Amino acid sequence: MTEIRFFAPFEVAVEVGEGVPVALTEQRKASWKLIGPGIVVAATGVGAGDMVATLIAGERFGYTLLWATIVGCLVKIALAEATGRWHLATERTIFDGWSSLGRWTHFYFGPYIVVWGFLYGATAMSASALPLAALFPVLPLWAWAMLCGVAGLVFVWFNQYAVFEKAMTVLIGLMFVTVVGLAVFVTPDIVATVKGLVPLLPQGSAVYTLGLIGGVGGTITMAAYGYWVNAKGWRDATWMRMMRWDNRVAYGMTGIFVIAMLIVGAELLYATNIALSEGDRGLLDLAGVLEERFGRVISVVFLIGFFAAAFSSILGVWHGVSLMFADFVGHLRGRVNRPVEERERSWEFRGYLLWLTFPPMLLLLFDRPFQLVIIYGVLGAFFMPFLALTLLWLLNSDRVPREWRNGIVSNVGLAVAGLLFIVLCAHEIWGYVQGG
Template identity: 45%
Template sequence: MGDKVIQSGVSTKRDHTKWKLIGPGIVVAATGVGAGDLATSLVAGAEYGLAFLWAVVLGVIVKFALGEGVGRWHLASSQTMLEGWRSMGKWATGYFGVYSIIWGFVYGAAGTASSALAAHALFPQINLIWWAIINGVVCYILVLSGKYGFFEKVMTILVGVMFATVIGCMIFVLPDLLTHLNTLKPVLSENTIIYALGLSGGVGGSITMACYGYWLQEKNWSEKQHVKIMRWDSLSGYMITSIFAIGIMIMGTAVIYGTGLTMEGEDALITFSDQLASVLNPTAQILFLIGFWAASFTSILGVWNGVSYLFADFVRTTRQLNIDKKEISKTKSYKFYVFWLTFPPMILHLFGKPVVLIILYGFLGALFMPFLAVSLIVLLNSTRIEKSFQSGRLSNTVLSLSAILFIVLTCMELYGMIKDFL
């Protein structure tokens, strides 16, 4: 997103094949959108109608700026995000190392539990815990048994399933939306602004955004000449994310808004599917639940594959190991982290989540997105990359706004944690 137009080296003759080149962008966008994001958009539509449509669009713009920044750093500097953080000081990689271990343990349980909700609703004969374990083990097998190309195809197919089922259901409820078009007017107050910021910050944003460069590398996009096509790839992924999030909000508005039905948390998706069955038919409910499961499963599958790159690169970088970047997925540390995400968290399914660990998880997690935004501003304006690839006014403005957004959200989240603890 620099001021200058960067020549990618991709000829105009191949412009018509851009859609065939898309892959990592869809992967990172789909990974960032999990059950929590779906529930947030759905509840926003159910409670406020279309008043926060702008917040979803803003969130997608912010995430695109961050994703583009990660991709540009990898391609223009020929360094990974871990190498960039290492150059900022040992504190940066130290923070990530502690965070990745705690985050992986807790997310391994939370992510698979989310995907288990939809699977259990479709096949209630198997209980939630077993569905969570099954989803985790399937991710473990898919990641360790297949190469990136196979992983990308699986993710792309699941994104297609998400899109076809959820957007398909949305089309059938569009007539019910007509009576609620007046809700497009933004609701602005002290409380709703805070709510809107949370909605903007939550759509498709997580630690997985930092994985984008590794997926670009697996796609054999590793040179400066690939910056232009990387931008197209990232933009296409977040365009799909925005359409999906807006579609969910429209469904919440058309089916729930004004009915007085209360929905809360990820269970709201199950409540909504029941309501969808009565408004449309049981087939629509099944289709929505399939889309819900696909969204949840792509999120955890992307984490199993992508965050393991980050951890393995953390080990490589901090220990200064002589390992080719393209071989990171073959290292023992990569395989260890896939294992760490899958099996130790099963303990939490059986015995519950320890309070202290959850508090630390929340604290470190709240810091990550502002850490990513600020570090990108520093790295993309440094002399480590050529001036023509450094951030221009537009990029710096959007990245700065995103940093402010996430710092505000971090302060809010930490305040809430302290308040609850006391």
């Protein structure tokens, strides 16, 4: 007897009959109660920088680029689903997949994760410190930043995934309620919102559009999604349906969050011609606008949401990227596919935690070395196209059981994502060349 099953995010019909593996016919039921890894990856990926980018898009173009935020969420759903599908279908990690493509992946990933961690550590600590310094001006910014880094280190060092997931859920709840509540409070223009769903490119908006599609919620932590899926206890293809449901719900929430930020930018800034500072400090400018318009209470509520967004990125990176580093070093030492619980206790995991926390503190006291910023920018710009195109390669190969390989729509989605990130990569590198 023949039955048709559908598999998301970009769902492909598969004919199920005799001889089809058990993985296809005994899928576990998707449940709201089990959602978690997607919440973690979404909370980690959307940080203070993404909030500013979306606000500035709203400030400069109003609701016109709303459609780009939705396309961006679809791109992230495709990438995260592909990462999770690799982990569940093969029961191997994404780094194991990269290693199978050749040692050139090690030569890229090794320098990248070391330099990225050094500079990202300072960036994340500074972003988390900004709202705390505004709320409690009893310590200088650098002191708050160091405290945030150490707090993230201590939490991740002494807790494993289950507690970590609960903390991330609380933080994304704060982010979501604060920012969406603020968007409702400022009363969005419904007609303009609907018009923003029509794809248009105002003059001078191309770079912002690409940034919204490719940037919001898109970092190395997307590759960590598979590790969090495994840490949840989802270890084989019977969890595929649950993983896809988890991924869609999480990035659906991300989409609502980003749309809310765009609404705030459009209503508070675009309509009144108020310009924000570049970088994370733009959120402090917004807090000032909110206090002037609506009073101190609304400003404080926003700063709490700002802190939740920034600190969730610290916790997520400290945990997820440390797992990836532990897997990378494990491959170099011939210890592949260790259980997540073992990686969380390994010296590689804890060593990278220390690397993320203490060396970057030097950058909090001094200006960043220009050469390191260039290396960070160039290596970082290559990561998202690297992720998209290697997933396209891996998921069309015989490394994956046939029933879980890409279908046409998945291939188109990953190819479009790869091309988009190549364009963004070229733009980023060109910006560094011109800046140099």
